[in-house]
Amino acid sequence: MHRNWRKSSHSGDSGDCVEVAVDGTVGVRDSKAPAAGQLTVSQQAWSAALDRLR
Numbered sequence: 902m903h904r905n906w907r908k909s910s911h912s913g914d915s916g917d918c919v920e921v922a923v924d925g926t927v928g929v930r931d932s933k934a935p936a937a938g939q940l941t942v943s944q945q946a947w948s949a950a951l952d953r954l955r
Contacts, residue, residue, distance in 0.1 A: 904924060918932050919931060927941070927946075
């Protein structure tokens, strides 16, 4: 499945960040090792995680 991965504009040039793709579910992967796999969660779970982090 092709996903449209996005990296935060706040990531800077350090390369230490994650990428996120949303297309029904939310995929999260390490931007330095995209071939290593991804974590896939529901949009509800992703929203809950972001709410907790804020």
